[in-house]
Amino acid sequence: MVTAQVSQAPRISPLTIRERTGSISTAEIISVLKGETTGLHIRQAFSIEVAEEITENFARNPGLKERKDGVPGQYVGASHYTKDAATYFAEAENARPFVDALFGNLVDPVRGVFDALNRDLHNQGVELRLARSDRGQANICRAIRWSGTGRYALEPHDDVAQVLCAGRDCELPPVAKNTVAALNFYPSMAEEGGNLRIWSHKPTVTERKSQGVEATGYPYSTTYLEAVPCHDFQLNVGDIALIDGGFVHGVTRQSGNGKSRLLLNCFLGFARPDLVLWWT
Ligand SMILES: O=C(O)CCC(=O)C(=O)O
Ligand SMILES: [Fe+2]
DSSP, X not given: OOOOOOOOOOOXXXXXXXXXXXXXXXXXXXXXXXXXXXXXXXXXOSOHHXXXXXXXXXXXXXXXXXXXXXXXXXXXXXXXXXXXXXXXXXXXXXXXXHHHHHHTTSOOHHHHHHHHHHHHHHHTTOEEXXXXXXXXXXXXXXXXXXXXXXXEEEEEEOSSHHHXXXXXXXXXXXXXXXOOEEEEEEEEOOSEEOOEEEESOOOOHHHHHHTTOTTXXXXXXXXXXXXXXXXXXXXXXXXXXXXXXXXXXXXXXXXXXXXXXXXXXXXXXXXXTTEEEEEO
16 A cells, blocks of 8 residues: 655653752752753752842843744743844843842852852863854853643743744854853742653654744644653752753643742753854
8 A cells, every 4th residue: 555655753862860859969950961860850940039039030020021933932031042143142231130030148059059060061161151153151040930721831842943943143053063051040930830841752854844833943733743752850848850852842731820930940061072052
């Protein structure tokens, strides 16, 4: 019997997941950067008091905006997604006071991780720094509340396509040859849902093209992912999740009529064996 040619099923890549309670270690972060761990979930990694204050500072932040790039959400900070370097770094500079205002006088947990990793990498002869251009430099993080109303609050996507397509005038694309790690802090969570779901699939450029998401990595259809195994990180306030952003991931629908999910996010990865870049 002659059958119509169907597009190839997504290639399965195994997930190496680690979940525990405590504080995040730089060795664990480096293990994700080196592609040895796919997903790391640290429960109770920063304090509830700090989480609550960041959440309040987000809600009353004068820099709080609605996303207008096709990804539903509200944010403080800058996203390099679909932007050229000139636009992204200029936006990052403009947003800096608002990102600083998320933390007020707090000891910032994101800066804490950055500083600890900086020390460890420095001892290994590796520089860690914020990505930059002649227009300015990246911020330490951005804060986002996803507002998708379908099956996912944030549709399944990968974080690598946007880095590959960041443009020639940008220092980020070389990172896409290595692991693009996504570091997430959760200052607020909805009563139910809002899981970070990661699928056993790390798309190639060809697979992205076949799904029409070559330049964005967003969104992959539910049909495409149907037969792919996945893992859900069930998150609570004060948790940190660090994933290999090359694997398809998304955020499940959230419900409950009280609190809503808030995320602090940044990306990091090796641009060269002696340089790790950090951006949003
Ligand atoms: O909200 C999350 O848990 C994941 C965020 C994410 O995937 C992203 O910002 O690219
Ligand atoms: Fe992502």
